[in-house]
Amino acid sequence: MCLFQCMMNYFPEEVLDHVFDFLSSHRDRNAVSLVCKSWYSVERFSREKVFIGNCYAVNPERVLARFPRIRSLTLKGKPHFADFNLVPHDWGGHVYPWIEAMAKNGINLEELRLKRMVVSDESLELLAKSFPNFKSLVLVSCEGFTTDGLAAIASNCRYLRELDLQENDVDDRKGQWLSCFPESCTSLVSLNFACLKGEVNMAALERLVARCRNLRSLRLNHAVPLDSLQKILVQAPQLTDLGTGSYVHEPDSETYIKLKNAIQKCTSIRSLSGFLDVHVQCLPAIYPICTNLTSLNLSYAPGIYSNELMKLISHCMKIERLWILDTIGDTGLGVVASTCKELQELRVFPSDLYGVGNAAVTEEGLVAISAGCPKLNSILYFCQQMTNAALITVAKNCPNFIRFRLCTLNPTIPDAVTNLPLDEGFGAIVKSCKGLKRLSVSGLLTDQVFLYIGMYAEHLEMLSIAFAGDSDKGMLYVLNGCKKLKKLEIRDSPFGNVALLADIGKYETMRSLWMSSCEVTYGACKSLAEKMPRLNVEIINEGDQIEASPDARQRVEKMYLYRTLVGPRRDAPDYVWTL
C-alpha cells in the first residue's frame, strides 16, 4: 500500500488526467475524487459532465468553482411526487440562475439536460445567446416555457444537434418556431417535439429534415399529418428513431401506398413511438419495420386496441423496451411473453384513468411476462389486482430486476385470492432480486413488507411508498436496513415522529426524503432541522394549514427534506417554510 501510494504520487497529473478521461460515470468520478487531494484536483479540472440530482443541494457558484471546465450539465429539480400533483405549481426548481451563472463565467456549455425544472423563455433565450457551441438541449417533464423560447433556440444555436422535449408542459403560441431554424442549420441529429400541441410549418419541417443528413431521431407531434410523414420518411430513410404524428388516413389512398413504400426503405428504424391519433387500418404499413424494433412506445396510442396490438406485437421479436397501455390485457401480455424474448423493460400504463371501464391487466399478465421474458430487468406495471403467489412466481422467474414498480389501481387492495396483504409477494421480490435499485410498492401492505425490504434490499436506492404500513416500525426497518437508500418518498402512511427522528444522520447519506399525509408533526420537523444544519427541511404549507406560530403537535401535511451544502434556498415561495 505504501509503495502504491508513493508510485501514485509520482504520476504526473497529465497521466492521471488521461486515465480519468475513461471515467464517464459521475459516480466513479466522485469516488475517484475522494482518494486524495491531488486526485481531487486533477479530477475536478477534467470533469466535463456534471450531474446534479437535486438542484438545491448546491448552487451554481460552487459547481462552477469546482468544475471550471464543465461542458454538460444535468439538473433535476422538483421531487418525484410533483409528477402526481402533490407539489404546488411554483414550488421552485428554476434553471435561470444556473444559466445566468454559466453565462457570466464564460462557460463553454454544450449540453443541458433538465428534469422537473421550471424553464422560462427568458432562460432559453439567455441559453441560446450565451453559448456559441451549444449542442444539446434535453427537457423532461419541465414547464414554464413557450414555443417562443424554442424559437430562440432554433434561431441562435448554430450547431444544435439535439432538441429533445419529453412530456413537457409547453405553452404553444402557434408561432413558427420550427421555421426559425436557419437554412444553414444542417447539424440536427435528434429532434423531438412530440409533446407540443400546436402546428408547425410543414414545408419548413420537410426542408429541415431534408438538409439535416445526420438526422437519426425524429419525433413528431400529432399535428403532423400522415402525408407529411410520408414525405419526411422519403427524405430521411436513415432514421433510427421515429415518432409518428397523426397516423390517420384512408388506407387505400395513394398517400398511404407511398407511405408504405417509404417505410420499407427505412431499414434503420429501431425505435418507434407516437400514434396518438391512429387509424388501425393503416398499421400494416409499419409491420415491415417491426421486426427490427428494439424499442416500442405505444403508451400514447389508446386507439390501438387489444386485437390490433397483439397483431402488431407478434411482429416484434427483437423488442427490448416496450411501453404500452393496459388495453393489451392479460392475453396480449401472453403474446408479448411468447414473442418478445429479448424484452428487458416493460411498462404497462393504465388506459382508464377515470375508472369508467374494464380494460386492465392482472397478475396473470405479469406472471406470463416473467415466465416468457428471461431478460426482463425493469418493470412498471399498473394493474387491477395482484396476488402474493404471482409475485412469488415472478420473483423466481426474474431474479434480475433492477427496477420493480407495481401500482395497483386500488392502492390498498389485498391479494385477490387470499385477501392477505401483499407483504409476502414483495418480500419475495426483494429477496430474489439482489440487484434491485428501485422499488415502488402498492396494495395492502403492513409493516412486514418493510421488514423484508430492510432485510433484503441491500442495493435499493429509491423506494416509493403509498398507503402502506401500520406503524413507525415500517419506516424504521427501511431506514435501518437499506444502506444505499438515496431517495425515499412516502405518502399517506402512518409513519410519524419516532421513525423520522430515530436516525437523523441517515438523511445526509440520502438525496431526499418526502413525506406527505403521514404522521409527522411540526415540532419534530423543527427539531430535526435544528439538529441537522446541512439538511433543508421544507414544509409545504398550502392553504395555510399551519398558522404563523404553529403548535408543535400539529401534523405536517407535506414535508420534503434534502441534504444541501448551501443552506435554505432563497427562491422558495411563501408557503414553503424551510425550518
Next chain:
Amino acid sequence: MSPPLLGIEGHSQCNVSLMASSASADCISQNVSGLKERNYFGLSDCSSVDSSAVSSVADENKKNLNLKATELRLGLPGSQSPDRDSEFALLSSGKLDEKQLFPLVPSKDGICLLSQKTVVSGNKRGFSDTVDGFSEPKSSIFSDGNWMFNAAGSESVQPKLAGNAGINVMLTNRSSGAQPSIKVEVPAKEPQEANDKMNGSNTNSVPASKAQVVGWPPIRSFRKNTLATTSKNNDEVDGKPGPGALFVKVSMDGAPYLRKVDLRTYSTYKELSSALEKMFSCFTLGQCGPQGAPVREVMSETKLRDLLHGSEYVLTYEDKDGDWMLVGDVPWEMFIGTCKRLKIMKGSDAIGLAPRAVEKSKNRN
C-alpha cells in the same frame, strides 16, 4: 437490525401474542391489531358499525380463531372464549347495516373493490367480518378515488361474495401478515368458477362523482391530459364510434346495478354473450340466506349457460332509434354501430321483440 420498538403510539403487543399461533416473526405483524384509528385523508370517518377497537382485535383473531376452531386444543383460559363468542356473535348478529357499509357516493369508476374472482379466503368470514373491517379508518379511502366498490345495491351480490371475504377485505386484516397456514387448513368456500373471469371486467357502472385522491394512480399529468383529450377526439370521429373503446351499459332485470362493456373487445356475438354470462352470473345464482351465506351451491358453468340461453333470459339492445331489438339478427359490425345499450331481459318479457327485429332489418335492407 432495528431496535425493538414497543409501544409506539400505544400499540401493545401483549394481548396479541396470545393469539399468535405462528412464530415470532409474526409478532411484528400481529401487534398491529391494536391499531389506532388513523385518518390519513382528513376525511370524516365512515361511521363504524362496530367499535374499531373490538373489531380490529376480533379481526385479527378471526383468522387465528378459525384455525383454532378446527383444531382440538384447549383454549387458553379467558383469552379465546370471549373472542370466539364475539366472533360468532358478530356472525349471527346480522348487524349488517349495509347502508352504512356503503355510505359512499357510488362510484362511476371502476375498480370494483369486490374482487369478483375466485377468492378463497380460507376463513369462514361472514359478511359481518367485512363490516368490522370497515370500521378501520382507512376505509375512508373508499369515499374517494377511482376504486370505489359497487356501492348501492350490492346487497344481493354481497352475501354470495361474503365467502370471498368480499367487500373491504383490505380493511380487515392488514395485520394478518403471514398466516399462510390458516388458509390451507380451513376449507375453501365457493369455488366460483363462474365468476372466474369476471374480474376481467371489473367495472362498476354505478355513476360516480367522487373527489379522487390526489395523485392516484400515480401517472404524470402530461400523460393524463394527453390521453384524456385523445379519447374525446376518438369518440367524435365522423360521428361514428371511433377506434377507441365503445362502452355501453348493460342492465339485467332484477339485478341491482348495471355494468358496462366495451363492445370493441369482442368480435363475435358468442364472445359478447359469454362475457355477459360471466358478468351477470352472480345475479342468477339464486337467493342467499339472511346471514349472507348462499343457500345453494354454486352453479356450474353449464347450468348457468343454460339459464341464459334457455328460456329464462334474452339479450336485447336498444338501437339508435330507441327501439329494443333482439341481439343476434344483424352482422356484428352493424350491431356495434347501432347499439346504444344492452339489456338482459327475462324471456317472457322479450316475446314481442323478435318479429320487430326482423321487420327492422328488412326496412334497413
